[in-house]
Amino acid sequence: MGILNGKTAVVTGSTSGIGLACAQAFAGAGANVVINGMGGPAEIEKERAAIEGEFGVKAIYSPADMTKPHEIAQLIAHTEDAFGAVDILVNNAGIQHVSPIEDFPAEKWDAIIAINLSAAFHAIRAVVPGMKKRGWGRIITTASAHSLVASPFKSAYVAAKHGITGLTKTVALELARSKITCNCISPGYVWTPLVEKQIPNTMAARRMRRDEVINDVLLAAQPTKEFVTVQQVASLALFLCSDDAAQITGANLSMDGGWTAA
Numbered sequence: 001m002g003i004l005n006g007k008t009a010v011v012t013g014s015t016s017g018i019g020l021a022c023a024q025a026f027a028g029a030g031a032n033v034v035i036n037g038m039g040g041p042a043e044i045e046k047e048r049a050a051i052e053g054e055f056g057v058k059a060i061y062s063p064a065d066m067t068k069p070h071e072i073a074q075l076i077a078h079t080e081d082a083f084g085a086v087d088i089l090v091n092n093a094g095i096q097h098v099s100p101i102e103d104f105p106a107e108k109w110d111a112i113i114a115i116n117l118s119a120a121f122h123a124i125r126a127v128v129p130g131m132k133k134r135g136w137g138r139i140i141t142t143a144s145a146h147s148l149v150a151s152p153f154k155s156a157y158v159a160a161k162h163g164i165t166g167l168t169k170t171v172a173l174e175l176a177r178s179k180i181t182c183n184c185i186s187p188g189y190v191w192t193p194l195v196e197k198q199i200p201n202t203m204a205a206r207r208m209r210r211d212e213v214i215n216d217v218l219l220a221a222q223p224t225k226e227f228v229t230v231q232q233v234a235s236l237a238l239f240l241c242s243d244d245a246a247q248i249t250g251a252n253l254s255m256d257g258g259w260t261a262a
């Protein structure tokens with residue numbers, strides 16, 4: 001009997017990286033899951049079927065685009081139709097773009113704010129009525145060490161992630177008497193496609209080689225000199241769904257190898 005038997009979790013941006021690990025961890029604890037995100041249909045179907053096969057839960061895929069508020073509302077409504085509830089929401093979808101501020105493309109700013117910040121607002125407002133009715137809920141957002149500190153050339157990402165901490169605290173206070181917790185997790189660098197994709201732009205912006213970007217930019221910030229793993233982030237998300245975490249709300253939990261302690 002898993003701790004999430006009978007629960008339903010929506011994890012945005014779960015076709016790869018941290019989100020996929022969260023969906024797998026929740027399914028392993030007995031939850032039905034809704035996976036979401038971009039990618040090739042065959043690859044996504046393989047991941048979805050593997051979750052059902054390995055964990056004996058139901059897994060469905062939603063292609064909802066996190067830049068589109070009406071698709072986010074539909075994602076939540078369809079989940080409630082399919083499973084009767086959204087008990088756990090993980091706002092995880094995220095993108096990155098690295099550029100000096102004067103060259104930062106306005107459309108990249110808009111996309112990052114939409115996916116990394118506004119999507120969480122749209123999803124939270126859609127799940128809260130059902131969670132209140134059932135008197136239980138867990139809302140978790142993947143923030144970042146960049147919710148606490150800045151790095152050059154990441155203006156939109158840093159702004160969005162700082163915004164997530166404010167949204168998390170506000171929602172936690174509003175829901176404090178409803179047995180619904182709202183927290184964010186702030187990983188340091190986790191080796192995922194999102195990190196790999198930003199390496200070429202960082203190489204260009206800083207005029208560095210790939211190994212220099214990995215060791216002197218990415219891991220430079222992390223005193224442990226190790227990447228966080230997706231499983232470590234997923235384990236913390238799973239813990240936040242447990243009864244033992246019922247009094248953790250409004251928190252921004254760092255998992256960054258000591259980065260923000262410095």
Ligand SMILES: NC(=O)c1ccc[n+]([C@@H]2O[C@H](COP(=O)([O-])OP(=O)(O)OC[C@H]3O[C@@H](n4cnc5c(N)ncnc54)[C@H](O)[C@@H]3O)[C@@H](O)[C@H]2O)c1
Nearest residue numbers: 013014015016017018037038066093094144189190192194
């Ligand atoms: N990797 C890191 O070092 C790191 C560190 C701190 C925080 N984070 C955060 O973790 C989250 C997950 O990132 P990741 O590293 O696993 O990256 P990833 O690239 O592996 O996953 C990102 C997910 O978001 C999805 N996505 C992107 N645009 C979308 C859209 N418009 N609509 C729906 N889904 C969309 C992708 O398809 C993918 O499933 C992000 O919010 C990111 O900011 C990552």
